[in-house]
Amino acid sequence: MDFNFTEEQSMVRDTVASFLQDKYDFETRRKIVASDSGWRADYWKAFAEELGILGASFSEDLGGLGGGAIDNMIIMEEFGKALVIEPYLGTVVIGGGFMKHSGYAGAASVIEGIIGGSTTIAFAYAEPQSRYTWRDLKTTAKKDSSGYILNGHKAVVVGAPFASHLIVTARTGGAQRDTGGVSVFLVDKSLPGIVTRDYPTVDGGRASEVYFENVSIPADALIGGEGEGLPLVDKVIDEATAAVGAEAVGVLRKLHENTLDYAKQRKQFGTAIANFQVLQHRMVDMFINVEQAVSMTYMANIKIDEDAATRAKAISSMKVQIGRACKFVGQNAIQIHGGMGMTDELAIGHYFKRASIIEGLFGSVDHHLKRYESLSFDAAA
Amino acid sequence: MNLDFSPEDVAFRDEVRAFIAENYPAGLREKQEEGEEMAKEDFLAWHRVLANKGWVAPAWPEKFGGPGWTSVQRYIWSEETARADCVPILPFGINMVGPVIYTFATPEQKERFLPKTLSGDIWWCQGYSEPGAGSDLASLKTKAERFTGDDGKEYYLVNGQKTWTTLAQHADWIFCLVRTDPTAKIQEGISFLLIDMKSPGVTVRPIITLGGEHEVNEVWLENVKVPVENRIFEENKGWTCAKFLLAHERSGIAGVARSKRGIERIRAIASTEMSDDGENLLADPVFKRKVAELEIDLTALEYTELRTLAGEAAGKGPGPESSVLKIKGTEIQQRITELVLEAAGHYGAPYFRGFPNDGDNAHPIGPDFAHRSAPHYFNVRKTSIYGGSNEIQRNIIAKMVLGL
Ligand SMILES: Cc1cc2nc3c(=O)[nH]c(=O)nc-3n(C[C@H](O)[C@H](O)[C@H](O)COP(=O)(O)OP(=O)(O)OC[C@H]3O[C@@H](n4cnc5c(N)ncnc54)[C@H](O)[C@@H]3O)c2cc1C
Ligand SMILES: Cc1cc2nc3c(=O)[nH]c(=O)nc-3n(C[C@H](O)[C@H](O)[C@H](O)COP(=O)(O)OP(=O)(O)OC[C@H]3O[C@@H](n4cnc5c(N)ncnc54)[C@H](O)[C@@H]3O)c2cc1C
Numbered sequence: 001m002d003f004n005f006t007e008e009q010s011m012v013r014d015t016v017a018s019f020l021q022d023k024y025d026f027e028t029r030r031k032i033v034a035s036d037s038g039w040r041a042d043y044w045k046a047f048a049e050e051l052g053i054l055g056a057s058f059s060e061d062l063g064g065l066g067g068g069a070i071d072n073m074i075i076m077e078e079f080g081k082a083l084v085i086e087p088y089l090g091t092v093v094i095g096g097g098f099m100k101h102s103g104y105a106g107a108a109s110v111i112e113g114i115i116g117g118s119t120t121i122a123f124a125y126a127e128p129q130s131r132y133t134w135r136d137l138k139t140t141a142k143k144d145s146s147g148y149i150l151n152g153h154k155a156v157v158v159g160a161p162f163a164s165h166l167i168v169t170a171r172t173g174g175a176q177r178d179t180g181g182v183s184v185f186l187v188d189k190s191l192p193g194i195v196t197r198d199y200p201t202v203d204g205g206r207a208s209e210v211y212f213e214n215v216s217i218p219a220d221a222l223i224g225g226e227g228e229g230l231p232l233v234d235k236v237i238d239e240a241t242a243a244v245g246a247e248a249v250g251v252l253r254k255l256h257e258n259t260l261d262y263a264k265q266r267k268q269f270g271t272a273i274a275n276f277q278v279l280q281h282r283m284v285d286m287f288i289n290v291e292q293a294v295s296m297t298y299m300a301n302i303k304i305d306e307d308a309a310t311r312a313k314a315i316s317s318m319k320v321q322i323g324r325a326c327k328f329v330g331q332n333a334i335q336i337h338g339g340m341g342m343t344d345e346l347a348i349g350h351y352f353k354r355a356s357i358i359e360g361l362f363g364s365v366d367h368h369l370k371r372y373e374s375l376s377f378d379a380a381a
Numbered sequence: 382m383n384l385d386f387s388p389e390d391v392a393f394r395d396e397v398r399a400f401i402a403e404n405y406p407a408g409l410r411e412k413q414e415e416g417e418e419m420a421k422e423d424f425l426a427w428h429r430v431l432a433n434k435g436w437v438a439p440a441w442p443e444k445f446g447g448p449g450w451t452s453v454q455r456y457i458w459s460e461e462t463a464r465a466d467c468v469p470i471l472p473f474g475i476n477m478v479g480p481v482i483y484t485f486a487t488p489e490q491k492e493r494f495l496p497k498t499l500s501g502d503i504w505w506c507q508g509y510s511e512p513g514a515g516s517d518l519a520s521l522k523t524k525a526e527r528f529t530g531d532d533g534k535e536y537y538l539v540n541g542q543k544t545w546t547t548l549a550q551h552a553d554w555i556f557c558l559v560r561t562d563p564t565a566k567i568q569e570g571i572s573f574l575l576i577d578m579k580s581p582g583v584t585v586r587p588i589i590t591l592g593g594e595h596e597v598n599e600v601w602l603e604n605v606k607v608p609v610e611n612r613i614f615e616e617n618k619g620w621t622c623a624k625f626l627l628a629h630e631r632s633g634i635a636g637v638a639r640s641k642r643g644i645e646r647i648r649a650i651a652s653t654e655m656s657d658d659g660e661n662l663l664a665d666p667v668f669k670r671k672v673a674e675l676e677i678d679l680t681a682l683e684y685t686e687l688r689t690l691a692g693e694a695a696g697k698g699p700g701p702e703s704s705v706l707k708i709k710g711t712e713i714q715q716r717i718t719e720l721v722l723e724a725a726g727h728y729g730a731p732y733f734r735g736f737p738n739d740g741d742n743a744h745p746i747g748p749d750f751a752h753r754s755a756p757h758y759f760n761v762r763k764t765s766i767y768g769g770s771n772e773i774q775r776n777i778i779a780k781m782v783l784g785l
Binding site: 126132211269353366 | 510513515516517520544545588589590593597655656657658659667668719722723726727728729730731732733741744745746747755758759760762763765766767770771772775
C-alpha cells in the first residue's frame with residue numbers, strides 16, 4: 001500500500017504550487033478573467049518553458065518527464081486551488097490523451113507542440129441535443145477526394161477561444177445515436193468555414209459555439225480508425241473526468257479551508273460562529289465529503305489504465321462522489337459565510353461557481369449513477 | 382374541515398384573473414419574457430396600477446388603505462399573481478415598514494407616510510443589517526445622538542454603516558435601527574428611525590453579487606441630521622418594532638404560489654429538453670422522480686401555509702411557526718433552481734448579462750431558459766441567508782416552539 005507521491009511528482013506539485021502562489025493569487029485571477037483575451041498566454045509559455053509541467057504526463061521518448069495520470073491529477077488539484085483558467089485539461093489531458101492512445105501518425109509532433117506550449121487544444125464533443133451521450137452526433141464528416149468535409153454545430157466548447165486546434169467528433173457513418181460510425185479529427189481552428197461565437201462562462205472561463213460549414217479537412221486529420229472512435233472517446237473522457245475530479249478536490253479543499261477560517265474569525269452573539277455546534281457538524285460533514293472525494297479521486301486515477309468496464313465503473317463512482325461533494329460543500333460554504341458568501345468580492349463565491357460547473361461537467365451525478373448501475377447490475381444479470 | 386372555495390371565493394378569483402389579464406402592463410410582460418433586468422420604473426408600473434385599484438396592500442386594514450380581503454382572498458390573490466408571472470410588489474414598504482407604521486406610529490406619521498407608501502411615491506429600503514450585526518441584529522452599532530438644532534428643533538445625529546441594503550440605489554427613504562442608548566442592555570437602547578435618502582451624509586455604494594447583479598448596497602451614514610419626529614414609537618423601544626417587522630417579513634417568504642409556477646416551468650422545460658436517452662427529460666425516471674418529490678414537498682408546504690392562514694383568520698398572529706414556512710419555502714425555491722440548472726446541461730455554463738441570441742440569430746447559443754439558469758441558481762442561495770438565516774429559524778423553533 002502506498003499513497004505517496006514519487007520524488008518527481010512531489011517536485012512537480014511544489015513547482016506548480018509555488019508558481020501559482022506567487023503569480024496566480026485571487027486578484028490576479030480576477031484580472032485575467034476580466035481581460036479581453038480571458039487567459040494569460042505568457043503564463044502558458046511559463047508552464048511550458050519555466051516550469052516544464054506541460055510535459056509532465058508524457059513519456060520521455062516523446063520529450064516529456066515520464067509521468068502519467070497521477071501527474072495530471074497532481075497538477076489539476078493545484079490548478080483547482082488557484083482556479084486556473086488556462087487550458088491544461090483541453091490541451092494536455094484531452095489533446096495529449098488522444099495523441100497517446102490513438103496510434104495517430106502525427107502524434108509525436110503534436111505532442112512536441114503541446115509540451116513546447118505552441119499547440120493549444122479544445123475538445124468539441126458536445127452538441128446541443130447530445131446532453132451527456134457523446135455518441136449522439138449530428139455533426140458529419142463526409143469523405144471527398146482530398147479528405148473530409150465537416151458540417152455541424154458543437155456546443156459550449158470550453159477553451160476554444162484560446163485554442164490553436166480542435167479535436168472534433170463527427171459521424172462518418174451510422175445513425176445519430178449508433179455506437180459505430182464515430183470518428184475523431186484533429187482540426188486546425190483557422191481553417192475556412194469554421195465559425196465561432198465566443199463567450200464567457202459563469203465560472204470565469206471562456207467557451208465557444210463552434211459551427212463547421214463545409215470545412216474541408218485533410219485525410220490525415222483523422223485520429224484512430226474511421227468509424228471506430230467511440231471507445232477512444234470514452235477512454236479520453238474518462239481520463240478527463242479523473243483529472244477534473246482532481247481539480248474538484250483542489251476547489252473543495254479551498255471551499256472547506258476558507259469556510260473554517262471565516263467561521264473562526266466571524267463573531268456573532270459575542271462568539272465566533274465556529275462555536276455553534278450546528279455549524280461545527282456542518283463543517284465536519286464538509287470535511288468528510290472532501291476526504292471521501294480525495295479517496296475516490298486517487299482510486300479513479302489509479303484504475304485509469306485498467307480494462308474499459310473497470311475504468312468506467314471507477315470513474316463513474318468517483319464522479320458521483322465529486323458531484324455530491326461539490327454541491328454539499330459548495331452550498332454550505334456559501335451558507336456559512338452568510339451575506340459575505342453572496343458577494344463577487346470574496347473568493348469563496350468563485351470557488352462555489354467552479355464547483356457548480358464541475359458538478360455537471362462530463363456528466364451529472366444522475367448520469368454517472370445510471371452508468372454505474374448499468375455497469376454493475378445489468379452486466380451481472 | 383372543508384378546503385373548497387366558496388362560490389364567493391370562486392367569483393373573486395375570476396374577477397382577479399380578469400383584472401390581471403386586462404391591466405398587467407404589456408411592456409413589463411415583454412421585458413420579463415425576454416429575461417431583461419427590471420428598472421425602477423418597471424417595479425413601480427405594476428405597483429401604481431394596483432394602488433389605483435386599491436389592491437396593492439392585501440394585508441393592510443381597510444382604514445389604512447387595504448382592500449379588506451379575507452385570508453382566503455389574499456391567498457387567491459397571491460396564487461393568481463404568481464400564476465400570471467406578475468412582478469412581485471417589493472416588500473419593504475408594503476409588507477415591512479407599512480405595518481410597523483400603522484401599528485406603532487403617531488396619527489401625523491401615519492398621515493405623512495402611509496398614503497405615499499401605498500401610491501409608490503416612497504420607495505423604502507431596509508436598514509437593519511450592519512457589517513458586525515447580521516444574525517445578531519441587536520448588536521448593531523449605528524449611533525443616533527440627540528441634539529437641538531440652530532432652529533431650536535430636536536434632531537438625531539446619525540453615524541454608522543448599514544449593509545446588504547436591497548435596492549437602496551432606488552430608495553427614497555430607509556427605515557433604520559439605530560442605537561440611542563449605548564449604556565442600556567443591547568435590545569433596550571435601540572430606536573426605529575426613518576431617514577430621507579436625500580439627506581446630506583447618506584452615501585450608497587453597490588455590492589455586486591455572485592450572479593453579477595447589483596441588488597444590494599452599503600449605506601454609509603455620516604453626520605446625518607434626522608428630525609426626532611421621524612422616529613417611530615418610543616425612544617429605545619425600537620426592538621419591539623423590529624421584531625414585529627421580522628415576523629411579517631417571514632410570513633410572506635414561503636413563496637408557495639411562485640414555487641408552483643417554478644415547477645410548472647420545470648415541467649415545460651423538461652418536456653422539450655433531451656435526456657441522455659434521447660427522449661425528453663420528463664420521460665427520464667430520475668429527473669421525473671426529482672420533480673415529483675419537489676411537488677410533494679411543495680404540497681406539504683402549501684397545506685402548512687393554509688393551516689397558518691386559518692390560524693391567522695381565527696385571530697392568531699404569525700408566530701414562530703412562520704419559521705417553518707421560511708425554512709421549507711426557501712429550500713424548495715433553491716431546489717427548483719438546481720433542477721433548472723440540471724436541465725440546462727452544457728448550456729448552464731455560458732454567461733451573458735443581456736439576451737445572447739439577439740445579436741446573431743443564425744448561430745444561437747442554447748435554449749433561452751438556460752441563459753439565466755446558473756446566475757439564478759447562485760443568486761437564490763441568498764434566500765436561506767437573509768430574512769433571518771435558516772439556522773436562526775431553526776434556533777427559533779427549538780426555543781420558542783419546542784421549548785429547548
Ligand atoms: C446498541 C448500543 C450499544 C452500546 N454499546 C456500548 C458499549 O459496548 N460500551 C459502552 O461504553 N457504551 C455502549 N453504548 C452506550 C453508548 O455509548 C451511549 O448510548 C452513547 O454514548 C450515548 O449516550 P447516552 O445514551 O447517554 O445519550 P446522551 O449522551 O444523553 O445523548 C442523547 C442524544 O443527544 C445527542 N447529544 C448528546 N450530547 C450532544 C452534544 N454535545 N451535541 C449534540 N448532540 C448531543 C446524542 O447524539 C443523542 O442523540 C451502547 C449504546 C447502544 C445504543
Ligand atoms: C441578497 C441579500 C439581501 C439582503 N437584504 C437586506 C436588506 O435589504 N436589509 C437588511 O437590513 N439586511 C439585508 N440582508 C442581510 C441579511 O439579513 C443578513 O445577511 C443575515 O441576517 C445574515 O447575517 P450575516 O450575513 O451577517 O451572517 P452571519 O450572521 O455572520 O452568519 C454567518 C453564518 O453563521 C450562521 N449563524 C449565525 N448565528 C448562528 C447561531 N446562533 N446558530 C447557528 N448558526 C448561526 C448563519 O446562519 C450563517 O450561516 C440581505 C442579505 C442578502 C444576502
